[in-house]
Amino acid sequence: MWKTRKSKIKLGGKKLKKLASILLAAVIAVSTAACSNNEVATVNGKSISSKEIENQLKFQKWMMESQYGEEVWTQMEAQDKNYQETMKKQVATSVSRIRAFTDYAEKNGVKPDQKQLKEFQAQNKKMLEDEKMKKSFEKTGLDEKFLDDFAKEKATMVSLSEYLKKKSKPTEKELKDYYEKNSVKAKAAHILLTTTDTNGKPLSPEKKAEVKKKADKIYEEAKSGVDFKELAKKNSQDPGSAQNGGELGEFGKGQMVPEFEKAVFSMKEGEISKPIETQYGYHIIKLEKIVKSEFDKVKAEMEAALSQEKAQKLAQSIIDAAKIQTNEENLKKVSFGKVEKKSKKEAEPKKPADDKKENKEEKK
Incomplete structure (x- = not known):
């Protein structure tokens, strides 16, 4: 039941929070779209175009509607009248961060995890086998290449998380210092x-x-x-x-x-x-x-906890060191696209009894 307050890592039989989940949380859907003149941001000198941000918005909107239904926009507007601008900023931040990670991965020779890549591609394929999902995805204007690029991004993040954990392996002195403070x-x-x-x-x-x-x-x-x-x-x-x-x-x-x-x-x-x-x-x-606790009995748990904590700090340092610049004016010009705002009641499918009632009223 070891705990570190800052990182909130728990041991003693409980699963550690994987670094991969932190890195993947930044991946909304980053594809390698060609840059246009409408530059929204740059990361280490590399452009992120308005078209790319629009694509990420389309994908994010599609995922939200698939999960929560079209009434999600009515609910979001009730919570934040400027939700569209908020989402645009969140997407731009996410795209910039994932670009910083992939840039770091490329410089350090980190390639997409092939096993994970195949799994992600299989998930995408299975998803599009559902006719309803396929039609709704096609309405976004995105294509399967977009999903393939997304899968590669996620597979790269899996590899990067493992790379950072290996790079963050604690020394014997660090383990003993940690033991003295927490034993x-x-x-x-x-x-x-x-x-x-x-x-x-x-x-x-x-x-x-x-x-x-x-x-x-x-x-x-x-x-x-x-x-x-x-x-x-x-x-x-x-x-x-x-x-x-x-x-x-x-x-x-x-x-x-x-x-x-x-x-x-x-x-x-x-x-x-x-x-x-x-x-x-x-x-x-x-x-x-x-x-x-005896050192030898908790050494493996401490090593996992410290490695995780150091890797998280290293991941944050990658973001902190990246030269990220955002063009706020161009971001405002990015189109959020149309949304169908419905109430939860309107979005619910009609029951057979409702149809019979309507037919009866029409006959009258």
């Missing part, structure tokens, strides 16, 4: 009495003093032998742990607020703390046990 974990429970109102505003000094007085009383009860779990269920205002008797499970350093962490890791097993004040309020803490 000790605490298992604790707490009772929280908040010092803010329902709107998150601090209580008045008088009311805060009353909360402190109550916290002191609960502490004395816990010290006298009253069951801590029952006290937590009855008094704790932490919605995440109160009903579990205040149980917080195991956690390492850097995962709790400083005041809480300092108190926990200075306590002895079985000890109950006096009320500790944090930004959330007063905590009465019970340290159940301190857990220290």
Whole structure:
């Protein structure tokens, strides 16, 4: 159950978030369309044309309508009146980022993963075997070459993710440093009495003093032998742990607020703390046990976590180092295309009973 706060990587039997998913998230649908004079952006000196952005928009719109139906545009407009401009900017950013990745891949000799490429191509082929999907795709004005280019982009991202992970393999020293920082974990429970109102505003000094007085009383009860779990269920205002008797499970350093962490890791097993004040309020803490993992048993998990974290940072550094420039005026000129705005009720297919009702009314 190793955790790193910044990257939010979890170990201990739980699947790691794959770097490939991060890279592929940037791929909306990037094809290698020829550049026109209407340059929307440049990445490391290479142009991205308005035609290319329009194609990406067509594909993105098609995917959204296929998944959510035509009523999606009515819903989006309700959330953001300028949703079309928002989408255009998102697509332009995505295309620019994927161009930065593919440019890096090309410079470092990273080729599309052939196994993944065949799988992506097979998925595209199967998708177009559905007559309804094929017709709706053809209406976009895109062709199968577009999908083939998309498959190559995704396969390249798979290869690039593996390349970055190998390049990011942690050293023995990095592993040992990480172990020293994260090998000790605490298992604790707490009772929280908040010092803010329902709107998150601090209580008045008088009311805060009353909360402190109550916290002191609960502490004395816990010290006298009253069951801590029952006290937590009855008094704790932490919605995440109160009903579990205040149980917080195991956690390492850097995962709790400083005041809480300092108190926990200075306590002895079985000890109950006096009320500790944090930004959330007063905590009465019970340290159940301190857990220290053996290096050899967690080495493989730590190596995977650190490799993943370093690879993510390297991927971000590729974007940061890329010379990306966007022509906002030309982006505004990019056509979003027509959308059929329907309500959810209008988009639903008619039921047989509805048809009979309509026919009956016509006869009248």
